[in-house]
Amino acid sequence: MSGFTEIKGVLNADNVPLTEIAAAYGTPTYVYSAHVMKTQYEALAGAMKCALPADKQPILCYACKANSNVAVLSYLRSLGASLEIVSEGELHRGLAAGFKASQIVSTGVGKQRREIIACLKAGIHQFNVESLPELEHINNVAGDIGIKATVVFRLNPNVAGGGNTKISTGRKRDKFGINEQTVYKAFDRAAQMDNLDAVGLSVHIGSQVSTVESFKTAFEKMPSIVHNLRDQGHTVSRLDIGGGFPIIYKDEKLLDLDHYAQWVRDIILPLDTQIIMEPGRYLVGNAGVLLTEVLHVKETEETDFLIIDSAMNDLIRPTLYDAYHGIEAVQNRDAAEHSYDVVGPICESGDTFTKGRILTQMKEGDLAVIKSAGAYGFCMASNYNTRPLPAEILVHEGKAHLICPRQDVHEIIARDIIPDLG
Ligand code: LLP
Numbered sequence: 152m153s154g155f156t157e158i159k160g161v162l163n164a165d166n167v168p169l170t171e172i173a174a175a176y177g178t179p180t181y182v183y184s185a186h187v188m189k190t191q192y193e194a195l196a197g198a199m200k201c202a203l204p205a206d207k208q209p210i211l212c213y214a215c216k217a218n219s220n221v222a223v224l225s226y227l228r229s230l231g232a233s234l235e236i237v238s239e240g241e242l243h244r245g246l247a248a249g250f251k252a253s254q255i256v257s258t259g260v261g262k263q264r265r266e267i268i269a270c271l272k273a274g275i276h277q278f279n280v281e282s283l284p285e286l287e288h289i290n291n292v293a294g295d296i297g298i299k300a301t302v303v304f305r306l307n308p309n310v311a312g313g314g315n316t317k318i319s320t321g322r323k324r325d326k327f328g329i330n331e332q333t334v335y336k337a338f339d340r341a342a343q344m345d346n347l348d349a350v351g352l353s354v355h356i357g358s359q360v361s362t363v364e365s366f367k368t369a370f371e372k373m374p375s376i377v378h379n380l381r382d383q384g385h386t387v388s389r390l391d392i393g394g395g396f397p398i399i400y401k402d403e404k405l406l407d408l409d410h411y412a413q414w415v416r417d418i419i420l421p422l423d424t425q426i427i428m429e430p431g432r433y434l435v436g437n438a439g440v441l442l443t444e445v446l447h448v449k450e451t452e453e454t455d456f457l458i459i460d461s462a463m464n465d466l467i468r469p470t471l472y473d474a475y476h477g478i479e480a481v482q483n484r485d486a487a488e489h490s491y492d493v494v495g496p497i498c499e500s501g502d503t504f505t506k507g508r509i510l511t512q513m514k515e516g517d518l519a520v521i522k523s524a525g526a527y528g529f530c531m532a533s534n535y536n537t538r539p540l541p542a543e544i545l546v547h548e549g550k551a552h553l554i555c556p557r558q559d560v561h562e563i564i565a566r567d568i569i570p571d572l573g
Contacts, residue, residue: 153165153166153184153186153187154184154186154187154190155184155187155440155520155522157484160482160483160484160485161481161482161484162479162480162481162482162484162520164182164183164184164440164544164546164551165184165185165186165546165547165548165549166546166549167546167549167550167551169182169440169442169481169518169520170481170482170518171551172442172544172546172551173442173444173481173518175551176542176544176551176553176557177542177557178442178443178444178460178461178518178541179441179442179443179444179459179460179461179465179541180441180442180541180542180543180544180557181439181440181441181442181524181525181528181529181541181542181543181544182439182440182441182442182520182543182544182546182551183218183220183223183435183438183439183525183543183544183545183546183554184438184439184546185226185438185545185546185547185548186546186547186548187437187438187525188223188226188227188230188434188435188438188525189230191433191434191435191437191438192211192227192230192231192232192434193230194408195211195396195408195428195430195433195434196208196211196230196231198408198409198411198412199211199412199415199428201409201412202409202412202413202415202416203412203415203416203420203426207420207426208426209392209415209426209427209428210233210254210276210425210426210427210428211231211232211233211428211430212232212233212234212235212254212255212256212391212427212428212429213227213232213233213234213235213429213430213431213434214235214394214429214430214431214432215234215235215236215241215244215245215431216235216237216241216431216527216530217431217432217434217435217436217525217526217527217530218431218435218439218525218526218527218528218529218530219240219241219244219530220529220543220545220554220555221244221247221248221554222248222543222545222552222554222555223435223545223554224244224245224247224248224250225248225249226545226547227434228248228249228250232434233250233254233255233256233276234250234254234255234256235255235256235257235258235394235429235431236255236256236257236258237257237258237259238259238266239263239265239266239269239270242255242257242266242269242270242273242275243269246273252270252273252274252275252276253274253275253276254276255270255273255275255276256275256276256277256278256279256391256427256429257270257275257277257278257279258278258279258305258353258355258429259279259281260281260282260285260326260327261285262278262285262288262289264288264292267288267289267292267293267300268292268296271292271293271296271298271300272296272298276301277301277302277303277350277351277389277391278300278301278302278303279302279303279304279305279353279391280302280303280304280305280337281304281305281327281328281329282329283329283333283336283337283340286302286304286337286340286341286344286347289302289346289347290341290344290345290346290347291346293346293347294345294346299346299347299348300346300347300348301347301348301350302341302347302348302349302350303349303350303351303352303353303389303390303391304328304329304334304337304338304349304351304352304353305327305328305329305352305353305354305355306328306329306330306331306334306352306353306354306372306373306376307321307322307323307325307327307328307329307330308321308328308354308356308368308369308372309321309322309323309330310322310356310365310368310369310372311356311357311362311365312356312357312360312361312362312365312366312369312395313356313357313358313359313360313361313395314357314358314359314360314361314397314472315359315472315473315474317471317472318357318358318359318472319356319357320355320356320357320358321354321355321356321357321365321369327355328354328355331372331376334352334376334380335379335380335383337349338380338383338385339383342385348386349385349386350386350387350388350389351387351388351389351390351391351424351425352373352376352377352387352389352390352391353390353391353392353393353427354369354370354372354373354391354392354393355391355392355393355394355395355429356369356393356395357395358394358395358431358432359395359397359398359403359432360395360396360397360406361397361403361404363397363404363406363407363410363411366395366406366411366414367414367418370392370414370415370418370419371418373390373418373419373422374418374421374422377390377422377424387422387424388424388425389424389425389426389427390419390422390424390425390426390427391426391427391428391429392415392419392426392427392428392429393428393429394428394429394430394431394432394433396408396411396430396432396433397432397433398432398433398436398437398523398526399437399523400474400475400476400477400522400523401475401477431526432526432527434526435525435526436523436524436525436526436527437522437523437525438525439523439524439525439526439528439529440520440521440522440523440524440525441461441465441466441520441521441524441528441541442481442518442519442520443459443460443461443518443519443520443521444459444460444516444517444518444519445457445458445459445460445513445514445515445516445517445518445519446458446459446460446496446515447515448491448513448514448515454490454491454492454506454507455489455490455491455492456491456492456493456494457491457492457493457494457510457513457519458494458495458496459493459494459495459504459519460495460496461495461504461521461541462495462496462497462502462535462536462538463495463497463499463501463502463535464495464497464532464533464534464535464536464538465495465528465529465532465538465540465541466504466521466524466528466531466532467531467532467533468524468527468528468531469503469504469505470501470502470503471531475505476504476505476521476522476523476524477521477522477523478493478504478505478508478510478519478520478521478522479510479511479519479520479522480510480511480513480517480518480519481517481518481519481520482517482518483511483512483513483517484511485511486511486512486513487511487512488509488510488511488512489509489510489511489512489513490507490508490509490510491505491507491508491510491513492505492506492507492508493505493508493510496536497535497536497538498536504521529541529543529555534558534563537560537563537564539557539558539559539560539562539563540555540557540558541557542555542556542557543555
């Protein structure tokens with residue numbers, strides 16, 4: 152049995168007891184299951200394989216903002232993934248993980264000159280461009296270094312979709328993409344530019360998309376725009392249809408991948424372009440837990456607090472988005488149930504993972520996991536309260552591999568410089 156399963160009363164990750172991982176590496180620690188990543192990758196790739204002909208398979212560009220550990224990138228690459236990046240840092244992570252630059256797509260509303268130069272010199276597949284000023288900027292930078300850029304334009308389809316307002320990106324008031332009229336202007340402008348080729352469109356309506364029909368609504372905006380562009384003499388040879396596939400945190404309605412693949416087949420495939428996708432959370436979200444230890448049980452008149460050694464700096468999603476994450480004990484999993492507020496040690500009340508959650512009873516020194524933490528977990532962690540970043544472990548075929556050691560507090564402090572103020 153692989154994934155996060157109970158074996159002999161103890162929660163395991165791909166057949167390694169989490170008690171052993173905690174003993175060897177301490178807590179808080181992110182633990183990832185390679186098996187779950189593979190299952191997710193194969194489910195998505197498999198649905199597309201069934202729906203689309205062999206020569207029109209999408210390029211699955213893993214959106215590495217979800218989890219950018221180089222070992223995770225390298226593993227997903229070995230399964231067949233390409234890469235979507237949003238920064239120079241992610242470019243270098245991708246290259247370090249063995250991706251060819253030609254497998255990499257660069258997105259984001261604001262790309263710095265040095266990032267564009269690094270991407271151009273490496274030879275990435277394309278830039279997804281989100282405004283006319285950005286188009287001018289890329290053209291100028293490309294001209295300065297004499298390397299032509301390949302770009303697609305991100306359409307803002309004016310479709311709501313993300314799991315919460317902070318991660319919805321496809322509404323016209325959002326900062327992302329350009330509207331249909333601006334797409335035409337952008338292609339016309341690009342045609343006059345010497346240092347870039349405009350070859351297509353992209354669309355990404357948000358993350359943890361809960362109204363799955365929104366994908367279809369966004370796709371349906373593409374064909375008429377593509378036909379109009381072609382009628383105007385422009386080339387449209389690539390369509391990047393984004394990411395946003397939801398995972399299970401609690402009781403979400405999941406996207407039926409076969410339905411999604413049929414929408415791609417019925418709406419996108421007839422446009423006869425290269426198809427690119429940008430899945431992030433779907434590939435890694437359910438593949439990770441944050442392993443933590445109970446520091447204290449603090450009983451008050453109002454509630455019982457389970458004070459754990461993980462905090463909002465380690466996993467910000469509950470604090471930032473009021474996001475729900477399942478929490479489970481690692482041992483004594485058949486103990487009586489009890490209601491807890493689960494909180495971290497940071498000095499603000501927002502450092503709360505959940506309130507009034509019924510869990511099995513736990514005591515000081517017990518281990519617990521915060522589930523579905525493989526995406527937007529470690530990569531959003533910070534040093535708030537000068538807490539070191541957690542360790543990361545990748546479990547593969549029954550063996551735990553340390554893929555990032557716990558940060559040393561002295562590394563954090565060593566960055567600060569006391570100036571000579573006379
Ligand atoms: N492509 C683009 C252009 C994106 O902006 C994103 C996510 C993705 C792909 C991948 O989306 P996914 O498949 O992972 O849903 N920190 C938030 C999520 C922010 C998502 C940002 N963009 C959270 O913890 O929920």
